[in-house]
Amino acid sequence: MSHTDFSNRNPLPEVNELFHQRWSPRAFKKTTISPQTINTIFDAARWAPSCFNAQPWLFVTSSNEKDFDIFLSLLNESNQIWAKNAGLIGFIFAKKTFAHNGTDNNKAKFDCGSAWMSLTLQANLNGLHTHGIGGIDYTNVYTTLNISPADYDIICGFALGEADTVESLPNALQEKEKPSARKALDNIWQAGIR
Numbered sequence: 065m066s067h068t069d070f071s072n073r074n075p076l077p078e079v080n081e082l083f084h085q086r087w088s089p090r091a092f093k094k095t096t097i098s099p100q101t102i103n104t105i106f107d108a109a110r111w112a113p114s115c116f117n118a119q120p121w122l123f124v125t126s127s128n129e130k131d132f133d134i135f136l137s138l139l140n141e142s143n144q145i146w147a148k149n150a151g152l153i154g155f156i157f158a159k160k161t162f163a164h165n166g167t168d169n170n171k172a173k174f175d176c177g178s179a180w181m182s183l184t185l186q187a188n189l190n191g192l193h194t195h196g197i198g199g200i201d202y203t204n205v206y207t208t209l210n211i212s213p214a215d216y217d218i219i220c221g222f223a224l225g226e227a228d229t230v231e232s233l234p235n236a237l238q239e240k241e242k243p244s245a246r247k248a249l250d251n252i253w254q255a256g257i258r
């Protein structure tokens with residue numbers, strides 16, 4: 065899938081590389097992503113499971129160079145430094161209530177995570193990468209993007225684009241630019257009662 069060094073990842077041999085070769089680069093190349101590819105990536109998100117099939121996710125993304133800068137300005141400065149080269153910047157919102165009865169949907173953020181992973185894996189299949197961004201301007205994101213805080217919770221931002229070489233990053237970021245390791249399986253999975 066890529067020439068990146070995954071040597072510090074140790075998946076069991078039968079885990080598909082789609083899962084263990086996904087990672088979040090900060091080095092992005094300023095290339096235009098075709099509308100067809102963007103549609104494909106966000107369409108993949110539609111097929112995620114959700115509580116009551118509520119599909120509470122809302123992805124709001126930059127659409128052209130002019131609004132890219134507006135989206136970029138909603139990231140913390142430390143994230144703007146690298147995300148400025150992404151093809152697209154987006155934000156993920158979760159609908160707070162169920163449409164069918166108006167009650168609080170306390171699984172909405174969980175469901176948004178599923179949809180995010182779907183679009184991420186589809187992006188990888190299209191030769192692109194995503195990078196989740198929690199460091200954002202939580203106050204201004206609603207007004208700037210014209211999303212109602214009464215109806216939606218902001219979850220995070222993300223960058224989508226074509227990965228670039230580590231050398232394209234400022235020195236301070238170069239050392240972090242590699243796929244990260246993971247906890248051992250028995251740290252995250254308890255089979256039976258301990």
Ligand SMILES: Cc1cc2nc3c(=O)[nH]c(=O)nc-3n(C[C@H](O)[C@H](O)[C@H](O)COP(=O)(O)O)c2cc1C
Nearest residue numbers: 086087088089143195196197198199220242243244
């Ligand atoms: C919800 C979320 C928020 C994140 N926020 C940031 C962020 O603000 N800045 C950043 O550089 N990386 C951010 N990351 C990237 C994580 O640090 C990264 O996913 C994690 O270290 C695992 O590495 P990997 O995705 O390369 O496997 C975020 C990831 C997620 C899923």
